[in-house]
Amino acid sequence: MIGVTGILKSLPITFPLSFAENSGNMIHGDVPFRMFRESYLAIDRSWPGYDEGDRFKDFVNGSCTHVVITCANMFRANDFGPNIRKRYVKLEEMLSGYKKPVILFGLGVQAAEQDLSKVDFPPEAISAMQAISEKAHSVSVRGEFTKSVLAKYTNVDNVFVTGCPSFFSAPESFTQLQANLSHLKSNDSPRFSFSGTHFNKKYEQRLLLKAIQGNGFLIEPQNKDNYIFHRESLDNPELVQVPDHFRNLLTGPRPELSRAELVEFFSNRFKMFRDIKPWDEFNREFIDFTFGTRFHVNMSSILSGKPALWLTHDSRTRELAQTLNLPSLEIEEASSMDMSEIIESADYSALFDNLDNMFETFNDFLRHSDLPTVAMPRLS
Template sequence: MKKILIRSGISAYDVRTESDLLKGDFVGGNSGNLIFVHGIMRNLTTDQVILESDYYLSNSAKAEYINKNYDGYIIPLADAFRADFEDTLKDMTTLIKRLTVPVYLIGVGLKAPKDVMSAELKFPFDDTVRNFIKAILEKSSMVGVRGEITAQYLTNLGFKKGIDHIAIGCPSMYTYGENLKIREIPNVEENELLISTNRSKSAPKHVLKYIHNIHSQNKKAAFLPQGWDEFKLMYTGFSTIDIPNYPSKITDLEYANGEARYFLSASEWISYLKNRDFSFGTKLHGNITATIAGTPSISIPIDARMRELAEFHGLCTLNPEEIHENETLTDLINKVDIYSAEKKTERKLSKFHKISRN
């Protein structure tokens, strides 16, 4: 029996309450982290392999304990190549260098503008990323990155594509293996659709306004926030947000209508979206969760991480400049192929297994 440690704030098998999340941030600032950890644990747990969460407590002082008690360490990361995560990367590098067990980097991404060019992939934290990847490659044959933009970034740093790194997408897209089937959108009036929306604070103003208008026109629309700050707003009424057309106060429409939901587990989130008709917005895992639940969705990429994952997985997308105030949601749906993600899942799954099962 192999026992693998995974970097996460919660195990897919844990049951937590709202009180637990008020006491401490086990979602890593964003509940989207629940989804890809759930996907990894569901894929890799077998009768011969068990995965245990480190609850974000692993550090270099615990290297000896990890070496003695585990057969490997999995590090799933989102857009971790960014300035405000640099210190964490340095700490992880120190830990990794002290480990003697295999280390698996699954799905890391770069934070950059959506339309960044290859030649522009140079940042003040380059040396930190280079040292981090070198440390991983001393414990693993290859690292898995989220998409081609991050792959190009590592190539620019001197690592070889297909040898040192490979694009594998987001682990959450493989939660149910090859079994991805998108349902049809019900043939009902637009204001009767059970719509779920998600939003990023950094989304373009006109996109935020468009999504806000969905809630004004559809009383059944549900806002699904993902930030820890938004969870605290929902359960305490205290706000640290003030953004036009973004739900910032408990009295704002998206909260006041009683439809807002914040999920403490991936399974509850997926189950909820299985009973919704459509998902729309700028949060990557808000719409990936809908996709693996079989719910039609449109994602609006606003940064490089969203763009590269949308392209890799064939997610149904519209760019921000394609969102116009005078167009209905039906107009937008008619522009896209809501089944596009179904067509790439089988081909991409093998790349994920190349990293996660080596």
């Protein structure tokens, strides 16, 4: 048995109104359960023999071979706020008390740019990094930049640059992806979805406009204001208040969009998911192509066998795209293209050419961790 803690693999009904989270993290949080039989999540309290009051660490130490900690944007460069400091203290506490091998999945550092000379961290972060080097048996990191940050502050020597582990969680999807990519390039009317992060920025507004005008979908993994706008557009379309970050689309001497068009789009083409299964079913049934800035929205697409294009706007997305050879464009460039050009830019040749090597690197990490390896993908 394997204990798992860290990221949730499903979200409560209170998300996103009173439970703040990014639903894209579910894609990452579900990885150990896709890869390993008899995996048990700490927060579920459903592990064998559980009685009220039992501690997860006691279950791991007594019954499991490993504990896997799923990580995401764990370290944020140049953020000295109280909330992030508490996160680092919690991580260090999470690492302590285990007598079985601790394996970290997908650790990442988020920074404005990948320049070691420009990153700094509070003492709590450095202490947490040192705890990782001392207590983790193996560490999967999202890219070379994250590895270099750990090397700067610790003597950690058990780090494997794998990219996001979710990429390796459904090897069979790459066969489907290859076939669907071929169909996409010859499809005159592809169905697509878009995801964004900063809707007050002009580049993302241009891309959202393309989604609206092209009858696409908006996949929203986090933004509470967008979710409220969707719900109120359904309940009271005449009186719903448009979020401030969309107002530029509706104002000026020649507005690019009418209020009615925006409300109709959010009524009918907005999607937010709390579980992975309906998300996968949606992708398979209604989508031919996904693009946008949200890393795991795009990842969910290729795990469903549907092509995606990553629009990069920060060091995190660039690092992951580089490590995994994902098709990507800078968001500024994409915003000036039409949809046919965006789709044509989804070049998967580097990904397919390097797929076996990337899977072998991830399996090296799993072997070092004494965990079962994943199957190699089969391409035609």
